Each structure stands twice: as C-alpha cells, then as structure tokens.
Amino acid sequence: MRENFGNPAYFLALTDSGMKVTVKTLKGEKFPIEVEASSTVGQVKGIIESAKSQLPAATMRIIFSGKVLKDSDVMQTCGVKENDFLVVMVTKPKKTLLHPQHLQQRRLLCLSQILWCHLVL
Numbered sequence: 001m002r003e004n005f006g007n008p009a010y011f012l013a014l015t016d017s018g019m020k021v022t023v024k025t026l027k028g029e030k031f032p033i034e035v036e037a038s039s040t041v042g043q044v045k046g047i048i049e050s051a052k053s054q055l056p057a058a059t060m061r062i063i064f065s066g067k068v069l070k071d072s073d074v075m076q077t078c079g080v081k082e083n084d085f086l087v088v089m090v091t092k093p094k095k096t097l098l099h100p101q102h103l104q105q106r107r108l109l110c111l112s113q114i115l116w117c118h119l120v121l
Contacts, residue, residue: 040075041078
C-alpha cells in the first residue's frame with residue numbers, strides 16, 4: 001500500500017466525505033445541499049438542479065468567495081468546506097443566430113402571410 005501514499009487522489013479518497021453547503025440565489029433564497037469534497041462544479045450544478053428544477057444547470061454560474069468557478073473545478077481544490085455557501089446565478093440562454101438561409105425562409109413566410117391577408121381582406 002505504500003505506493004499509494006505519493007498519489008494525492010489516495011489522500012482525497014481517504015478524507016472524502018459528504019459535506020453540507022448552503023446555496024444562495026440572487027433572489028435571496030437559501031437551501032442546503034450535500035456534496036463530496038471531490039465533486040466537480042459541474043456535478044454540484046446537477047445536484048442543485050435536482051434540488052431546485054427552476055435552476056437549470058446549463059445556464060448556472062456558481063460563485064465562491066467572489067470567484068466564478070469552472071465546471072471542471074473540484075470543491076476541495078477551490079477551498080469549499082463544510083458549512084460554506086455558494087452563490088448561484090442563472091444566466092439567460094444565449095440567443096442563437098439564424099443561418100442566412102433560415103432567415104430568408106422566415107422573410108418569405110412573413111411576406112406570404114401578408115399577401116394572403118391582403119387577398120382575403
């Protein structure tokens with residue numbers, strides 16, 4: 001077993017246990033979740049979404065100690081400890097731009113609807 005002592009993941013596995021953290025939303029709502037010290041931010045987003053479905057993981061940003069965390073960051077590496085709090089911000093989904101071909105089709109549809117209305121009236 002001595003060969004494992006040089007591996008940081010070995011020590012993380014020995015000390016990894018669930019820890020409770022509080023999630024705060026920008027609307028002032030607070031709720032507790034339980035995460036592992038080895039959980040990634042992406043995994044924590046999934047846990048938060050499971051607890052509160054109105055907070056979609058895809059548009060979620062997690063802030064800890066004034067820093068926006070990346071999905072690949074690990075809770076323990078970020079310094080998150082038992083009873084700490086995470087701030088959750090949900091961003092608006094980015095609008096996808098229409099491909100020029102789709103834009104042209106949409107214009108033609110609008111024109112045909114306008115012409116149809118003029119013919120009917």
